[in-house]
Amino acid sequence: MLILYDPLDENCKSVTGAAEENEPIRFCIRISGAENCVLLVFKDGISEPTEYRAERSSDFFRFSVSLKRGLYFYRFVADGTVIGRGKGGLATAYSQEKYQLTVYKKEPFPTTFYGGIMYQIFPDRFSRAEGFGDASGRKMKKWGDTPDYLPDENGKITNDDFFGGNFEGIRRKIGYLKDLGVTSVYLNPVFKARSNHRYDTGDYFSVDPLLGSEEDFKRLVGSFHENGISVVLDGVFNHTGDDSVYFDKYGNYGSFGAYRSKSSRYYKWYSFTDYPDKYASWWGIETLPSVRKDCADFHEFIAGDGGALEKYLSFGIDG
Known part of the structure; x- marks a missing residue:
């Protein structure tokens, strides 16, 4: 045949x-x-x-x-x-x-970004302004050092080495970005998190203190807008961190996290196969427990009245 x-x-x-x-x-x-x-x-x-x-x-x-x-x-x-x-x-x-x-399904293209240049920023490694951000409890590196990418004693890559890039450091580079012709910036996650990449969200309602304060963030967004540059945040609404208010695998938040109790208000956000240690996670990475896409409570938490989106949109972000 x-x-x-x-x-x-x-x-x-x-x-x-x-x-x-x-x-x-x-x-x-x-x-x-x-x-x-x-x-x-x-x-x-x-x-x-x-x-x-x-x-x-x-x-x-x-x-x-x-x-x-x-x-x-x-x-x-x-x-x-x-x-x-x-x-x-x-x-x-x-x-x-x-x-x-x-x-x-073809969706309307947002004309705000059409024909422009978007610059993606990894906040911890882009630019650091001295005297801003709270480094308490972080393993800090000297600016210019080589990043760590070595397993710990348990054979895991922990992504816990920080260089201290912050909001004010980014703000001071706006002139540089403008000279490049940048019309919008895409910020990798800025929520409070355990790792340097911050895709393991610990609290959607708090910016990471190492990056600075909410006022520092508002000032950054305002400065971008003054220079004709729009700001887009990576929301990370597909999963949370295991070390978070919502999951609290290590008990660091003193919260009623999903890992701590089936009675937690966040329990229904996640998909457990053998409670509490077996659960759905992004690409099988245990530090990133996936959120159920059909969970109405999570949708409301993020996009409802008083939700996370409303908070950051009130700071002036463009998406």
């Missing part, structure tokens, strides 16, 4: 990348000697596929599919033989591996 299908060839798949919602996607697979072929499309999280019948012309089997936004997977079945993804992405008989198909 000769099989010819390459998802990166437009003769085989009309849309070689992600497809827009409701956009017709045309598939064509050549299978010598086959009488029938069907296309099986699986929506992520649903085991039963949708079956599409082919229009046949000699050894060529053609399909046309339009889908709603979502993540899908697909493979073919010809005369009872499963045909899936093989070496190099080419189709092969008896392969159970499915092809991935991403379908997106």
